[in-house]
Amino acid sequence: MSLTILLLLALGLGLAGWLAARSRAWAFRRASGASAMAALPSYHGWYVALWIVVPMVLFIALWSVVGPHLVSQHVLASPAAADLPAFGFKRESMLAEARAVAMGTAPAVFNDQARALVEPYREAIGRYQAIGIVVTLILGFLGGVWAFLRIKPDFAARTRVERTIMVVLLLASLVAILTTLGIFASLVFETIRFFGMVNPVDFLFGTHWGPDPMSSAANPDSSRYGAIPLFWGTIYIGAIIAMIVAIPLGLMSAIYLTQYAKPAVRAWVKPALEILAGVPTVVYGYFAALTVAPAIRDLALAAGMSNPSSESALAAGLVMGVMIIPFVSSMADDSIAAVPQAMRDGSLAMGATTSETIRRVLVPAALPGIVAGVMLAISRAIGETMIVVMAASTAANLSGNPLEAMTTVTVQIVAMLTGEGSFDHPATLSAFALGFVLFLVTLGLNFIALRVVKRFREAYE
Amino acid sequence: MSERIPPTRTPVFEERLKKRYAAERRFKLAGIAAIMFSIAVLAFLLVTMTLNGIGGFQRAELTVPIDFTQAGIAGDPVVLSQPGGMQSLEAQDLPSVVEFFAEQELGPQGAAQLGSGAWREVGQAIIDDPSLLNTTATFDLPASPNLAAALNGEGSDETQALAARLVEQGKLETAFDVGFLSRADATDPQQVGIWGALKGSILTMIVTLALAFPIGVLAALYLEEYAPKNRWTDLIEVSINNLAAVPSIIFGLLGLAVFLWIFPSMRSAPLIGGMTLALMTMPVIVISGRNAIKAVPPSIRDGALAIGASPVQVVFHHVLPLALPGILTGTIIGMARALGETAPLLMIGMRAFVASPPDGFTSPATVLPVQIFLWSDEIDRGFVERTSAAIIVLLLFLLVMNGLAIYLRNKFEKKW
Numbered sequence: 046m047s048l049t050i051l052l053l054l055a056l057g058l059g060l061a062g063w064l065a066a067r068s069r070a071w072a073f074r075r076a077s078g079a080s081a082m083a084a085l086p087s088y089h090g091w092y093v094a095l096w097i098v099v100p101m102v103l104f105i106a107l108w109s110v111v112g113p114h115l116v117s118q119h120v121l122a123s124p125a126a127a128d129l130p131a132f133g134f135k136r137e138s139m140l141a142e143a144r145a146v147a148m149g150t151a152p153a154v155f156n157d158q159a160r161a162l163v164e165p166y167r168e169a170i171g172r173y174q175a176i177g178i179v180v181t182l183i184l185g186f187l188g189g190v191w192a193f194l195r196i197k198p199d200f201a202a203r204t205r206v207e208r209t210i211m212v213v214l215l216l217a218s219l220v221a222i223l224t225t226l227g228i229f230a231s232l233v234f235e236t237i238r239f240f241g242m243v244n245p246v247d248f249l250f251g252t253h254w255g256p257d258p259m260s261s262a263a264n265p266d267s268s269r270y271g272a273i274p275l276f277w278g279t280i281y282i283g284a285i286i287a288m289i290v291a292i293p294l295g296l297m298s299a300i301y302l303t304q305y306a307k308p309a310v311r312a313w314v315k316p317a318l319e320i321l322a323g324v325p326t327v328v329y330g331y332f333a334a335l336t337v338a339p340a341i342r343d344l345a346l347a348a349g350m351s352n353p354s355s356e357s358a359l360a361a362g363l364v365m366g367v368m369i370i371p372f373v374s375s376m377a378d379d380s381i382a383a384v385p386q387a388m389r390d391g392s393l394a395m396g397a398t399t400s401e402t403i404r405r406v407l408v409p410a411a412l413p414g415i416v417a418g419v420m421l422a423i424s425r426a427i428g429e430t431m432i433v434v435m436a437a438s439t440a441a442n443l444s445g446n447p448l449e450a451m452t453t454v455t456v457q458i459v460a461m462l463t464g465e466g467s468f469d470h471p472a473t474l475s476a477f478a479l480g481f482v483l484f485l486v487t488l489g490l491n492f493i494a495l496r497v498v499k500r501f502r503e504a505y506e
Numbered sequence: 507m508s509e510r511i512p513p514t515r516t517p518v519f520e521e522r523l524k525k526r527y528a529a530e531r532r533f534k535l536a537g538i539a540a541i542m543f544s545i546a547v548l549a550f551l552l553v554t555m556t557l558n559g560i561g562g563f564q565r566a567e568l569t570v571p572i573d574f575t576q577a578g579i580a581g582d583p584v585v586l587s588q589p590g591g592m593q594s595l596e597a598q599d600l601p602s603v604v605e606f607f608a609e610q611e612l613g614p615q616g617a618a619q620l621g622s623g624a625w626r627e628v629g630q631a632i633i634d635d636p637s638l639l640n641t642t643a644t645f646d647l648p649a650s651p652n653l654a655a656a657l658n659g660e661g662s663d664e665t666q667a668l669a670a671r672l673v674e675q676g677k678l679e680t681a682f683d684v685g686f687l688s689r690a691d692a693t694d695p696q697q698v699g700i701w702g703a704l705k706g707s708i709l710t711m712i713v714t715l716a717l718a719f720p721i722g723v724l725a726a727l728y729l730e731e732y733a734p735k736n737r738w739t740d741l742i743e744v745s746i747n748n749l750a751a752v753p754s755i756i757f758g759l760l761g762l763a764v765f766l767w768i769f770p771s772m773r774s775a776p777l778i779g780g781m782t783l784a785l786m787t788m789p790v791i792v793i794s795g796r797n798a799i800k801a802v803p804p805s806i807r808d809g810a811l812a813i814g815a816s817p818v819q820v821v822f823h824h825v826l827p828l829a830l831p832g833i834l835t836g837t838i839i840g841m842a843r844a845l846g847e848t849a850p851l852l853m854i855g856m857r858a859f860v861a862s863p864p865d866g867f868t869s870p871a872t873v874l875p876v877q878i879f880l881w882s883d884e885i886d887r888g889f890v891e892r893t894s895a896a897i898i899v900l901l902l903f904l905l906v907m908n909g910l911a912i913y914l915r916n917k918f919e920k921k922w
Contacts, residue, residue, distance in 0.1 A: 110768070207818040214732065217724035218742050221792070224785050225745040228756060231763035294540045301537025314541055321548050323908055325846025327875040328897050331882050332551055335890070367547050398526055400533035421751070428753020430849035435882060455755055462762065462853055480759045484752065491751040
């Protein structure tokens with residue numbers, strides 16, 4: 046692979062520059078004494094190495110993105126490409142086939158037209174590769190020579206190198222902002238396209254969900270994009286059923302572990318809860334679909350329900366609740382631990398039993414923190430995907446019966462984007478609109494929860 | 507003033523105290539019950555997965571001796587070692603040869619129950635060792651899904667009788683399936699393997715680690731050691747905290763809309779999957795890294811500054827080495843989370859059926875959790891055990907990673 050070779054070459058040249066510059070700096074130091082030097086010899090080495098490696102790597106990165114486009118432009122301009130179908134899937138597949146053969150990743154082509162393209166491809170790839178290698182080498186060489194000539198005894202190499210390091214640090218921390226912007230931009234962009242085809246009011250307040258990815262994209266039926274059943278399913282499974290399981294169990298676990306358990310018990314139970322939190326969601330989903338959902342179906346049958354669903358909201362919600370228990374428990378643990386010891390001691394000194402102290406003093410005092418923890422847990426539950434994809438249904442249903450099949454926002458995102466629909470169809474784009482709603486809601490919940498936690502901490506400090 | 511204080515322990519009080527103590531015991535019991543429930547679920551989960559999974563590491567195999575001296579297959583080692591080796595064997599009618607000897611050994615009924623791709627395993631053995639062609643070799647070949655089910659007491663009476671007969675003759679047995687750890691996905695549960703998905707996971711994790719670790723550590727150093735207190739720094743902090751809480755599927759949408767738009771030809775590639783997971787893991791590394799850096803006492807910094815180190819030297823020569831064990835612990839935990847992540851990878855197309863292990867970072871691949879998801883969707887009963895076996899492999903990896911993190915934490919944790 047030429048990319049790896051180029052990168053190794055850059056590193057090798059960098060090393061050579063480092064050694065050369067360091068020995069030159071040592072020569073200066075021997076000639077004029079250590080006190081005359083503005084920086085240690087190795088900093089001179091780093092300075093030159095940076096001037097070699099950075100331009101080379103930047104150019105390699107640029108070339109690996111631009112290069113393939115230039116190659117295909119060159120091939121399309123060749124006479125052999127004139128007979129290709131004008132556009133569409135067939136043209137793309139022929140080009141891909143010829144490219145694979147020219148690069149040596151496929152043994153032979155099956156299509157005659159594609160065979161004619163192999164030679165132009167091979168030629169173009171060879172040419173642009175050669176250009177890339179030559180330019181990279183020239184850049185590295187020029188950078189190295191320029192930096193090498195600047196080395197003098199009084200040259201402040203260290204400050205230059207350190208300034209570069211600071212820039213790299215700043216860039217690394219900007220990645221977080223870029224990611225947030227990237228998420229926001231990609232969601233907003235596709236959502237706007239979606240709302241160009243489907244009325245936002247229909248989407249946010251309609252009660253019928255049934256997009257048809259095979260229908261004509263030009264004139265979509267807005268009334269099939271009502272997302273209320275999805276929002277309801279998400280809230281019912283993630284914020285109601287799961288929380289009915291997770292809040293009492295998580296809270297009681299935290300109370301027992303912090304107030305009653307002996308250190309030895311705590312040392313064993315806490316890691317067990319951490320394991321429960323570390324089990325991948327796909328395993329929970331498998332457990333829900335294979336074990337819990339059939340059991341609930343059998344129970345419903347035994348209770349006399351006719352034809353109960355095997356994809357009930359209850360199964361997905363229960364398993365999701367179990368998944369959230371460790372999370373609620375650790376949040377409650379933190380907020381109970383933040384209540385000052387004096388309040389607990391005061392209550393006990395008045396003659397209250399431990400449970401009375403917990404119920405009347407500790408929990409009310411820790412309540413803001415617990416509520417914030419529950420909000421974070423809800424935001425995690427409604428964004429959870431695999432459990433509902435595997436155990437809940439894809440059919441939208443606006444119902445209050447936990448034994449009925451229901452779908453959620455995340456299930457629909459997966460269903461719409463893993464189907465066969467084209468990227469310009471409103472059914473596919475609706476996934477981005479749903480993702481945007483999900484993003485905004487989780488962001489809002491997190492924002493409020495973090496503020497509550499912050500104010501609550503300040504109250505006791 | 508010798509007024510007598512009435513006794514506190516009146517009968518009414520005693521009665522109330524008894525009730526209060528009963529409430530205390532009930533409350534404590536409720537706490538124990540809550541914890542027992544969680545532990546019971548965990549135990550149940552692990553036990554069912556293990557019991558099902560043990561079967562997944564085994565398969566039903568038919569014993570077939572093949573006399574290659576009669577078969578007349580030419581095996582030029584040079585031809586066989588090339589990519590088209592299997593095709594050349596197929597062209598020389600290896601499938602029929604295998605079928606012929608199976609019929610001789612097992613009878614026509616038994617030979618019909620040989621797995622559909624069984625000859626490929628014979629072919630692979632020949633490619634690995636062409637000298638086999640001059641001998642009579644005995645192979646343990648996969649049985650068909652029907653026969654495998656019959657061996658477990660399911661399916662039609664006829665097949666069950668056949669299975670019983672073959673077992674009696676010692677030609678059919680359930681054996682530990684070594685190949686499960688070295689093959690890739692297939693349509694027949696008897697012939698699937700986990701290595702394809704495992705290799706995809708390893709490649710994806712390498713990309714994730716290579717991107718998320720340096721970026722995360724450098725960002726943590728900047729925010730904790732150098733960042734001025736201003737609006738920009740606040741913005742960076744807010745976005746890192748929010749990214750840590752964004753649902754993973756949203757990162758999948760980002761990967762789909764941005765990465766696949768820049769690199770349209772790399773659908774399903776570990777490179778794209780790794781980049782998407784790196785964005786998800788980076789905030790975790792930043793947050794744990796900042797805590798580890800914060801735990802290094804200021805006296806270390808002051809000491810280094812006092813003997814003339816520059817701010818960059820203080821951080822890279824003193825603070826970073828001391829904070830590294832803590833940063834590594836956080837990184838391993840973040841990587842374990844990324845290893846178990848499924849939803850974002852579904853979005854960027856890593857759910858494709860990939861029948862051979864990926865060759866590199868840019869070839870189509872799938873990963874362990876996605877493979878589990880795909881197998882769990884299969885209707886064939888044979889996939890249930892295979893899915894559990896794959897889950898065991900995944901959980902073992904996670905266990906090793908988390909164990910390593912706990913070990914590091916205990917070994918290097920310093921109280922200053």
